[in-house]
Amino acid sequence: METKAALSQLSALAQENRLSVFRLLVKAGHDGLPAGDIAAALSVPPNTLSAQLNILSQSGLVTGQRQGRSIIYSANFDAISGLIVFLMEDCCEGREDVCAPVLEMARSACC
Amino acid sequence: METKAALSQLSALAQENRLSVFRLLVKAGHDGLPAGDIAAALSVPPNTLSAQLNILSQSGLVTGQRQGRSIIYSANFDAISGLIVFLMEDCCEGREDVCAPVLEMARSACC
DNA sequence: TCCATATTTCCAATATCGTGGAAATATGGA
């Protein structure tokens, strides 16, 4: 991943509402959620949410797809794993003290 | 890790200069680098860099320690691994398609 | 004590971000 892309994904997640949106979409899984449901879940006006979804979308972290009158947004799992890998390779440089807890986490809770 | 802390670390890294500072400090390892060297390496005026170091420092990603006339900054490896774990546990919810590439990365390049 | 070096703090200017009202667009159904 290039730095530009990583920066835009980091900024996208570096905001309370957007982080919540992303988490919600991760929980929702591959089926995603319509924009309206997200707005309702987070108590954010739909136009405000739209702007935030746009930022997440342009960073590549989420994708929207029209389905009837709704637009269904879903998390892009490749993107988040790409960001995590970026942080590890670019920032951690193979240090064991960084990798060990991550591996531990991945093994126990994740995969 | 709490959301607040993760947000402040994400914002800290979500800026070109600060991401560069952090990378530089990771490369420098546990010995760290004096503020002046960082400023010179990135061609940023020292007072501007100071503000950026302050943000990184308040987020917990770096630490500064005076040594003579210089202040030596170093990356906090626990913090970055904590952030990575946060992204995995909080955002990924044990999905294999997120974890697999991370594990792969960790195994091949990292540890 | 006085001076040079290293860094920070103070401050103000500019830029970017977050927010939401109002209007516009897209879709589906009667």
Place this chain on the structure above:
DNA sequence: TCCATATTTCCACGATATTGGAAATATGGA
């Protein structure tokens, strides 16, 4: 065609972030 629903775009305001000049602080050495 007309209307209701779902979402976005346009726009402007207030808030926050980034930047760097100038002055202040801290340290070490002569």
